[in-house]
Amino acid sequence: MTGTRPIDAYETEWRRPTVFASHRTKWIVYGLGIAFLAWNVWEARVSLERFVYGLGQGAVLLEGMVPPDFGVSVTANGIETERSFWRIYEGMVETLAMSIVATVAGVAISVPVAVMAAENLVPRPVYYVGRAIVSVTRAMHELIVGIVLVVGFGFGALAGVLALVFATPGFFAKLLAEDLEDIDPAQLDAVRSTGAGPLSVLVYGVLPQVLPRMIGLTIYRWDINLRASTILGIVGAGGIGATLNTAFNTYEYDYAMAILLAIIALVVLGEIISAYTRRRVQ
Amino acid sequence: MADTEDRDGVTEYPEWNRHDVTTRLVRFLGLLGAVSLTVLAWRGLGVRYEYVASAPTEIRNLFGRMYPPDVAYTGDIVTPMLHTVNIAVVGTLGAICLALPVAYLGARNTTPNDATYAIGKLIISGSRSVHSIIWALVFVIMFGTGVLAGILAVTFRSIGFIAKLLAEEIEEIDETAVEAVRATGGGPLDVLIYGVVPQVKAGFVGIAVYRWDINVREATIIGLVGAGGIGVELNNRINAFDWPAVLTILLAILAVVLVSEFVSAYARRMVR
Amino acid sequence: MLSISTLGKTYGTGERALDDVSFDVEGSQVVAVIGPSGAGKSTLIRCINRLTEPTDGEVRLDGTNLTSLSNRELRAARREIGMVFQEYALVERLTVMENVLSGRLGYVSTWRGFRRKFPQEDVQQAYATLDRVGLRGHEDDRADELSGGQRQRVGIARAVLQRPKIVLADEPTSSLDPETSRAVMELLTEIAREESIPVLINIHEVPLAREHADRIIGLTDGKLVFDGTPDELDDRALDRIYRSEEPGGNADRQGTPEPEPTAGDDVNPPLERVKADARSSPEGR
Numbered sequence: 001m002t003g004t005r006p007i008d009a010y011e012t013e014w015r016r017p018t019v020f021a022s023h024r025t026k027w028i029v030y031g032l033g034i035a036f037l038a039w040n041v042w043e044a045r046v047s048l049e050r051f052v053y054g055l056g057q058g059a060v061l062l063e064g065m066v067p068p069d070f071g072v073s074v075t076a077n078g079i080e081t082e083r084s085f086w087r088i089y090e091g092m093v094e095t096l097a098m099s100i101v102a103t104v105a106g107v108a109i110s111v112p113v114a115v116m117a118a119e120n121l122v123p124r125p126v127y128y129v130g131r132a133i134v135s136v137t138r139a140m141h142e143l144i145v146g147i148v149l150v151v152g153f154g155f156g157a158l159a160g161v162l163a164l165v166f167a168t169p170g171f172f173a174k175l176l177a178e179d180l181e182d183i184d185p186a187q188l189d190a191v192r193s194t195g196a197g198p199l200s201v202l203v204y205g206v207l208p209q210v211l212p213r214m215i216g217l218t219i220y221r222w223d224i225n226l227r228a229s230t231i232l233g234i235v236g237a238g239g240i241g242a243t244l245n246t247a248f249n250t251y252e253y254d255y256a257m258a259i260l261l262a263i264i265a266l267v268v269l270g271e272i273i274s275a276y277t278r279r280r281v282q
Numbered sequence: 283m284a285d286t287e288d289r290d291g292v293t294e295y296p297e298w299n300r301h302d303v304t305t306r307l308v309r310f311l312g313l314l315g316a317v318s319l320t321v322l323a324w325r326g327l328g329v330r331y332e333y334v335a336s337a338p339t340e341i342r343n344l345f346g347r348m349y350p351p352d353v354a355y356t357g358d359i360v361t362p363m364l365h366t367v368n369i370a371v372v373g374t375l376g377a378i379c380l381a382l383p384v385a386y387l388g389a390r391n392t393t394p395n396d397a398t399y400a401i402g403k404l405i406i407s408g409s410r411s412v413h414s415i416i417w418a419l420v421f422v423i424m425f426g427t428g429v430l431a432g433i434l435a436v437t438f439r440s441i442g443f444i445a446k447l448l449a450e451e452i453e454e455i456d457e458t459a460v461e462a463v464r465a466t467g468g469g470p471l472d473v474l475i476y477g478v479v480p481q482v483k484a485g486f487v488g489i490a491v492y493r494w495d496i497n498v499r500e501a502t503i504i505g506l507v508g509a510g511g512i513g514v515e516l517n518n519r520i521n522a523f524d525w526p527a528v529l530t531i532l533l534a535i536l537a538v539v540l541v542s543e544f545v546s547a548y549a550r551r552m553v554r
Numbered sequence: 555m556l557s558i559s560t561l562g563k564t565y566g567t568g569e570r571a572l573d574d575v576s577f578d579v580e581g582s583q584v585v586a587v588i589g590p591s592g593a594g595k596s597t598l599i600r601c602i603n604r605l606t607e608p609t610d611g612e613v614r615l616d617g618t619n620l621t622s623l624s625n626r627e628l629r630a631a632r633r634e635i636g637m638v639f640q641e642y643a644l645v646e647r648l649t650v651m652e653n654v655l656s657g658r659l660g661y662v663s664t665w666r667g668f669r670r671k672f673p674q675e676d677v678q679q680a681y682a683t684l685d686r687v688g689l690r691g692h693e694d695d696r697a698d699e700l701s702g703g704q705r706q707r708v709g710i711a712r713a714v715l716q717r718p719k720i721v722l723a724d725e726p727t728s729s730l731d732p733e734t735s736r737a738v739m740e741l742l743t744e745i746a747r748e749e750s751i752p753v754l755i756n757i758h759e760v761p762l763a764r765e766h767a768d769r770i771i772g773l774t775d776g777k778l779v780f781d782g783t784p785d786e787l788d789d790r791a792l793d794r795i796y797r798s799e800e801p802g803g804n805a806d807r808q809g810t811p812e813p814e815p816t817a818g819d820d821v822n823p824p825l826e827r828v829k830a831d832a833r834s835s836p837e838g839r
Binding site: 456458459461462463464465466467468469471472475476477480481483484 | 603605629630631632633634635637639640641643644645646647648652656657658659660661664667668709712716
Binding site: 054058096135139140143151158161227231235260263264 | 319320322323324326327328329333334337340341343344364365367368369371372375407411412413415416419420421423424425426429430433499500502503506507513516517520523528532535536539540543552553
């Protein structure tokens, strides 16, 4: 098919447009990217010998793990539980308790941070402070905060709870702030025009618009806190993780496997509850 | 305001309430449940109140001991920091390789049959429900302390995440566009390159970069159980009560994580 | 010449979508296939290039029996059959040019295709075709930046670039507004003339079919019930197509099957209106 001009009037070359400034830039970026990846692989210096040896060790480990030992034994007169079973039970209860307390306290401090980090509600300087808090608490992993706090407060759940509370604004305030930025400004003006003060504006204009979302986020955060609580014990900050760490360190792999299964069950249960409640609320 | 004059047939306005009785009851019970659960949880923790009361002082003391950060120490953490980034990059690469077939199995429209779909879903949820530090514990036992265990921990944790999102991406492709390429007489590879890849490429790059960003953060902690990276150094400094050095490490982690977050966000904007 | 004989398709569910359909198409004929939804129009088109596998009968293109080809041979045969789709079926994240050039994928090696290194004459042809369909200057736009009408023009350009022996169009106008629909139909008709190839078009709107087609084929319940010129498509013929009137006469069967609701009622007017329009426009405009 011919166009409006004779066929030879049309170009014979076509190059795919690129998002980069030019095709040359594109190849430079690709080259650098590949070089970076290659350097990383080389830098890791993984020797095949060690890898194969590890696989053998893995087989030994797996053998030690199966069957898992929950510390429950069946004797002639029925089921008997041992101390190790109670350690799992207590660890699980502590994990659960930590997640709940940390969620309540964490949300309590995150709400004001969220307001601070919402561009449309506060003056500029306050906004920057709010964003900074969100960034810093997001960047630091719970375990890092946990290990530092353990030194400050000693082993136990308090350090773990505080670590989780510290990490909460990075998630909760960030997402809530985004919702606050999306609220309908006309409703705020309506409340303001009745002569209401700033606090009343928050309660009557802002809160009703974001409350369901807040409840949803709280439950979501609890779910995350529950996961984190299961591992904080590895650095001594309370919960089932401590028991798991000890089991690995003392080569009780079958007991460790039992704890792992218990952790997975708890995490999956938490996820189901969280997903179900969030669907109901929103 | 309720009009209470009910003489002479004047209409009596009902009292206004925000919600009807059942809604209020459910809300009240929900709130009561939440409060009592919190109280119960708090008592279950058995934390002594004086500890809580002294918390602010303790934290201030801790910071007092840390400040000012040990600037001279900065040079020593460059290598472990590079290892951290290494672990994140290689771990993500490994996870991508392993996640591709899993995503293929876990996507409704590409999986061969119900059994393979179940296997795909099982791998995805299994990988996701074990935290990377637990994977690290396991791999340190297998491969000894060091970067290798860290890489594998990051890899195994990321498979599920990448495979899940990628499977969703595959499920969303426009089949008619694929069919159109087939209708021009293109072979299976042509169909893949022109029909499928362009549709999932942006999503795939986004997922990979996003996971890499998460993995940088994860790679900072797996060293706490000996799986290489900055975590090892942090653990050592804390055990030595070298607090100014600890603060240096914390600031370095903060910087690296924020930079990788920025890079990741930028890269994801570019590919859209 | 495209020759279809006793073509049939039974789906896995047992549904008989196409039953004993035979007709020939040649020259630069524009053939419109009309019929109610579910009559098997799409199945017919898709059975020709075997995007849907027919269960019986034959399709021959210039003597080659398409229904008996191996996968590799089928791919070679598909290069000679251009196809235009209902929802454009462009790869939205690729540029307009890549979509058009993908019409040449059957001719170039996979490696060249991968690098987007198409032969010079193909690129030249692609530029010319884009100019012809009125999209000059849009080469580097991404397909998802275009309007519906523009996208369908890219789809047509892709089919034309195959230098096909026939173009199949599966409801090419059903996602478009009436104005654009007419323009797309005009373009398809002109292509038939300029390339001297037949164009087979599935279409819902009877007036559009009358206006542009040289020949109309009516399908009902998978059977060919009408084959003639637009002039021959009178009320009785329309009744036969749309009410599947049987000799016994189901007089009480009032509910005419409505056309598939695709992109809004203004695009697909209710059948009664379609028929009224069809009657009021004697022989196209």
